[in-house]
Amino acid sequence: MIAKGFIREHRVLRITTLFGDMQDTVKWNKAIDIDENCTIHQGKVIELFCQDHKRLCCSVCFANQHRRCANCDSIDEIVKKLSKDEMRDKLESLSSLLQCITKLQKENKSQYDGLCTKKEDICSLFAKKIEEAKVFLDQAHEQWLKRFEVEHKHHTDNIEVVSDELKRFHTTTTQAKSMLSSVLDSGSDRQIFVVQSKLHAQITDHFNHLETLKIWELTDSYSFKSNQLEKFTKTIKFEDAIPSKKLSDALNKILVCGKSITGKDLPSPLPWLANIKLMSATFKKVSDCYEKECVGYYGLFIDDNRVVISNFSKISLDVYDTSNYFAKLVYSFKSDSEPYDLCYAFGMKRVYVAFGKCVVQYEIKNEGTTFVEVERIPVKGNVIGIAKTFDGFVTANKSSTTFRWSDFSIKCSLLNGKLRDWPVICSSFCGRKIAYNTEGGVIVMDTKGNKLSEYSCSGRKQVGLSFDAEGNVITCFCDSQPEQINCDGKSRRIINFEETYESFIPGNITFHPEGHRCIVFKYCNRGCTIFRIFEIEKI
Template identity: 30%
Template sequence: MAESKLENISGSDDKFRCPICLEETYISSTAACSGDNSPKTIQCPVCRKSIQAPSNDASSEEWACSLPEDKLILSMSVDSDRSENKLQVHSFVRVLQEHKIVSLTDIVDLKNDVEIDEPCLVHKGKYLEVFCKDHDQLCCSICFATKHRTCKQVESIEDVAKETDESCHKTTPEFFKDFLKKLDDIQNEYKDTIANLSTKKQDIFTCTEKRVQEIKALLDKAHSQWMKKFEQKHSDAVGNIEIASDEVKRLSITMQEAKTMLHRVLENGSTKQIFVTRHKVRHQILDHVNRLCDLKIWDIVYDYAQPDTDFLRQIREDQNFQYVEVLEKNPTTIDTLKEFAFKLHISDILPRRKFMAQNDWMSVKFEKLSGIILPKRAYYGLFVDDTKVLLSIENPPSLQVYDVADSNARCVHTYKCSTTPFGLCHSGESMNRVFVSFNTHVDHFQIELSDSVNLTKMETIQLKGSIKDFSRGSSLMFACSDTEKMICTPDFSVKRTSNSPKSGDRPFISASFHSDHHAIIRGKEVVVADQDNKDVLTKAIHTDYPRGLAFDLQDNIFICVMENKLRQIRCGGGESRDIDLSGIEKSYNVVLHPTGEKVLILDYYNKFCVYKVL
């Protein structure tokens, strides 16, 4: 690679250029010096051997002069046509340095049996004299003495040559001619292979470019579709939020107007006007809130998620980008609306209950409002608003809602259950939130009542024992199974138990509206106990088949007696009376509306009736 030896050599053309950098000078373009002042080095571009500079400040020319001579390059650079260079090749090429040189004038003598001693390539000044047959190797005297002395077949070259039959040798000019032909064929095959590879390379380039363009087009298409889809999702999400915001704003205006009107009436209106205004305001707001609760706009998008951004894999597998996920939640809006509606509802129930409690309940009468013959028997029922009752149907297992606004009640909704439902009870002051017992667990339902009816299960509470009927007191839950009575906390954790075998097909229990007193039927007696499960009243009923029971608003007790009557026992166990029930053959269970304005009677013969309390 050094140029100093070649500067004065004529004819130095492309064969002296570096096959890698294509320059005659390699040192100046590749020499490097590291930041820690380490010596300059270059690497041979062929064998990768590192060569260090003679000194750190040596120039390229000085460095080149210090390199060993490349005899092959020098021999190739000699102009053999010049007389002074005719013998120069033997001086540069090591393998030729020991050759004997004779005058060309003796060329005639060279044609006949010329004997030329071959020098030993290993030992300078020595000539080949013997042949070791054991190792198939030509040797000088030193080679023989040092490496082949113990060999058994070592003879002089002249003797071996005489013994050798010329016909046994394949190293003939013809042999080389055939082999050279094969080498030419190999060279031509290499040329053809190169040409084929070049053609194939171009074909692959073209195919790859085409496929890359196709992939780019597919990526662009998928990206465009993904953006349009995401833009639409975002637009829908924002639009829904804006709609919900507008609805809340309109409710706020309604509330503000109601507040202003109520404030003025309370300041200047008569008692009658105040009552009418309160009633109108309450129902106006309840109607507005109920309408809002029925709207399907409250699942608000609150965030976006993009869990997978491996777009190349998505394109490879699906030829589409995975769309962004929208995360929805029901915000506090709907809960706030329902909470407010509940408070309005309670403010409606409590005054009505207080008004009804002023009556003498031992003299009230029942007027039939509605009724229906059921396809299957129902043991348990519950009012869920002024005109709707919920029944437990055991076969097939289901919960059914009946509209009792007209004289002929009608089923407006059926909720299929996986197991048999039993007792029903309000979970709080709201009539449309109900606990349903399934013996081994209790489900908590929200009942939506508007133009359509829908039951939504909010939670399931697993029980440690069995519960078939229950009733909610002021602070405790009272429950019973076929064999036991239990006093529970509101989450159904059992505080106390006692033996209490059922009477008839199903067990029944009822809690007071005013206290944590509860009542059950034990044989032919009604038993009232307090929150510590201590009996405070035991009263004989004097009938053969007492079944379901309920407290009225003055803690008198209604008892079903399997006749077309209802037995009523005064609080404390004093007088009692029977109330005739039109439309009922065998009274089996009784349920009082939370306001005390209505009563539900379930008949043993697959029917029920609703009565107005007068």
């Protein structure tokens, strides 16, 4: 609890907008203190900073919202420990973030232009198809009309043939009537009978002739079904253009580039570790795991108790629950190819996995039982070891160590004198230093490639490398217990992870982002991996 008398007197300068007009004229290039008013509580001055919520606050903010927070300190106390190098790194991070946003804006503009071009292409194609359809309809109509005209002429010709035959039969009948009428008026009975018989035979013969003609099946009408035309004459709704959507990775890229600005990065080392000298700390085993037919020396914590392990032999990423003394396999995610080293993307649930020719980012959900592929990035050079730095990544293979930008493009490469049996690489908790193995020792560099220190390992084969929360280097060997080398290089010690009843040679060590726990892999070449979870003991 902060005492009421904590608040000191202030010379208040009115600040408007973001950092705009001030009541007093201030030259920003001079080192002077400027007190800022609280934007929420009028007349109150910003005096405190809540580490838990990353918020500036006045005394009223503290009393109302942050008094139960464990890490709420005065700004005066915080600035005593302020590192200008850290602020310069934040400035560099802002520059990287601006470059990232500029690139995303260009990509967004390109996506917009591409979408508009695609729309015009589709409309042009559609109009062309409509014109083709019109031509086809005109041609179909012309052909249909020709067929109908031919058929109609055929039907009308038949009717005209019938009409001609009926006309001739009409003539025959008329003549017979006239002749019979004449004979009845002036002829004898014999003549009447003879003429009548002849006329009857004549009419009968003509009628029989008509019956032999195949002309009597006549067309009396037409019917027409316009089913096909109705498809065009009715209201037509053409198929809509189907959008092909994918989740934008813009926020992901912004989070990666601006992790220190957005506040979405990994948790910081626990405060109580600052009271312990890690060069003399003791480690207590809290969980144990033994798996047959499992080979792997890379892993990460995805929360306080669950870890994800690269399994070379099963070609999988395995998640274990280490909350109990005996770790339990929770889920095994089958990968496309052999997985190697891992590092965090941002937060503990997003990880990058090295697969040699590519790096894949996964989001791990549902307590480790679901892996969602976020992005797959092809890389130049073979990537086995991978570590995250403040402004990008550092990767390694048997022949080189490579600094990369946040998009995994190559910044610069450091060729090793001889091929390494196995590339070993790590980055510090703050991401400002990296360490990698050479034939004879360990080299520590900053992220610009400047060598900070070099430690000899007397030609012993190194199989693992890590930083603790203080920046001390821990290197593992294939035949002995690991050595912890002080960050100033002046002292070193052996950390004994071995137990009296069993030989245990650590092959690699990976710390929890909060610095209090670590995964310790047993070095073994017999086709199995034992890993254990150790915790730093509090004083």
